[in-house]
Amino acid sequence: MSSETVLIENESDFMRSPETVMRLDRMGSSFPTRLSFMRTLIRRMSRENWKFERTRREVDKDGYGLSVYSVTTPNRTYSLVGFTQEIPADMRTDRVIAEVWDATFNLFDGVPTQEDIDYLAQNTPKQEGGRYRPSELALARANKSLRVFKNAVDSLSKGQQPDLDLLTSVGYLMRTSAVYGSGKFGCADRAKIADREECKAPFQIELLTVYLIRWFTIDSVEELAKEKGGKKAVKFDQTTRQFIGVGNATGLGMAPFLLKHPALIHNWVVAKETALARVRSIETPIVGTLEVFLKSLLQVSQHVDEWNVADEVQSARISRLTDEIQALRMWCENESNIYRPYPWNGIYQYVEDNFSLECQEMIVSLIIEPHGTLVDDLADTMSSTVIPKFQADMTLSHLKEVVADAYKWATTIDFSLEESQHHFWYYSEDKLEPRFGSKGVDDGVDQEMPLAIGRDVHDLNEVLQGIDDDMSIGEFAMMHPQFRHIIRRVQNTFERPYSEVQDNLLSESMRPLDLLRFKLAFFGASKFDPKSDLWTRISMYQGAPMPDQLSEPNHDCWSFPIAGKPQSYPCINCTCRKTV
Known part of the structure; x- marks a missing residue:
């Protein structure tokens, strides 16, 4: 300073x-x-001089087959194992109901052997239908942005850069529709990697997977252009290459988190x-x-x-x-x-x-x-490794104070109105994905997820008003066990006041998009x-x-990028001193 x-x-x-x-x-x-997690990861990559290498590319002339991209940190190696395939146009969708994708991936913990590759080849393209092991840290899939992907291949094959306006309108060549980690579908549990320095910050393994997928997509387009155009073909210029991101289609699956x-x-x-x-x-x-x-x-x-x-x-x-x-x-x-x-x-x-x-x-x-x-x-x-616990030693008077102070937004909602309880959250039976339903329209209200925080606090507060302060919380919870989970949440909010969304998540006007x-x-x-x-x-x-x-002095100067120019966000945090 x-x-x-x-x-x-x-x-x-x-x-x-x-x-x-x-x-x-x-x-x-x-x-x-x-402070966003991608920025944190990029700074670590640069600071620790991570090494990146494409170790295998075994594909046909259309780019279908196997690719492996590895990154070596100071302590270990991670490998993105990717499989590409042709898919029928009528089966192409970003929705969770999709069964085939242009590319599917696993992030492998270490350097995969041929036996590992063979195993993943039988499972990764199936995504949720596959079987995975603790050696797989993440599971992902991606589809091409067809217009941009094709234009980039065609242009580079002729020795030209792609249509910048088209590229800018989309911003990426492929978009992921899911990146799963933390034990889902049999992949490694979070506990396996939680103590690794490079994994302690949130979602670093998942975001490393996406970073490698970005490299894979750019590399794939350049290789396809070379296959198509031969000696006439060129690679992306550095400005365009850096501007290209990875798309993502994200829905309700992450909201309950x-x-x-x-x-x-x-x-x-x-x-x-x-x-x-x-x-x-x-x-x-x-x-x-x-x-x-x-x-x-x-x-x-x-x-x-x-x-x-x-x-x-x-x-x-x-x-x-x-x-x-x-x-x-x-x-x-x-x-x-x-x-x-x-x-x-x-x-x-x-x-x-x-x-x-x-x-x-x-x-x-x-x-x-x-x-x-x-x-x-x-x-x-x-x-954070904290798991909120029920604190039986909190006094009932203290609990009332916390509800009155931290949950005024909830206790003042009139939940007798239909618009206050218009929605409900539940899991779909087929994909086990979160869904946001409307009462009287969608089935599943009997399987509602415990995400009605405002309503539950409101109901708790109504009962608390008729209870003497000298009753212990333990006694209260025994008399009203339905409130145990929300009491624990209220106790957590008292200690961590920025933990709670202070709005009614069931309201007719509620947008999960927020x-x-x-x-x-x-x-x-x-x-x-x-x-x-x-x-x-x-x-x-x-x-x-x-x-x-990553070794360049302006490696951390990439927020709010613009097309057609070197990434030039004015920065004083490094030695680049670039200006617009």
């Missing part, structure tokens, strides 16, 4: 409250930050909010950081211009965001607005008072970005492209360095 920087003694004065942060409308406006892991979610949010508070509490800015921010507004304007979606709601929000960024740039041109004590707090307050949630959350990312030396240590606090975007932003996803209130497409690793670029 610069000697010119002065921090207020108590940064908590600048912390946003759980009541502000954990509301669905703000959660559904989230953007990735430099946020509700089932409250201690973990608290740590994620506290890290982000602490980073923001640290920056807002700077009285005199670190040299160069304000200039970086002003330049970043130019880049993010171009990034938003390239963010085109069909969804009417999100399209309108993007249009408004475009206007707001321009208005903020004009406000910043008055130097007296920003070159003053506590400039970051002043910028944030101005945006909070005048602009949309979408703009507010983007500015949170932008003002955190140039402060890596101040905030990057928080990435080490975002994991939960998805919140979680995906922590992953590092961008270009949210809603296809309904239930699922979205996204880009992952767009702008990220390729394996051969």
